[in-house]
Amino acid sequence: MADTGSVKETVQAANESVEQVVGEFRDLVTKFDGLVASGTASVEVLRELRDEAVAKVGQAKELAGQVKRGAGQKLRAAGAASSEYVHENPWSAASIAGGVGLLLGLLIARR
Secondary structure (H helix, E strand, O other): OOOHHHHHHHHHHHHHHHHHHHHHHHHHHHHHHHHHHHOOOOHHHHHHHHHHHHHHHHHHHHHHHHHHHHHHHHHHHHHHHHHHHHHHOHHHHHHHHHHHHHHHHHHHHHO
C-alpha cells in the first residue's frame, strides 16, 4: 500500500510552501498600502512593486505545478499499490467490496 507518512509529509510541505507564498503576498500588499497611504509612491517604486508581484505570481504558479506533480505521483503510486494488492488477494478484495456494498445497501434501504 502507499506510504501514508510520505503523503502526509508531502501535504505538510505543500501547506508550508503555500503559507510562505501567502505571507509574501501579504507583505507585498502591506508595502503597497503603505506607499499609497503616504502618497509618496513614485512611478519607479510602483514598477518595482509590480515586478515583485509578477515574480511572486510566477513562484506561486511553479509551486502549484510542483504540488500537482507530487500529488499525481502519490496518487499513481497508491493506485499501483491498490492494484497490486487486489491482484495478489482477489478474495480479500472481493470480500471487502461486498461488505462495503452490503453496508451501503443497508444504509440506503433504511431511508
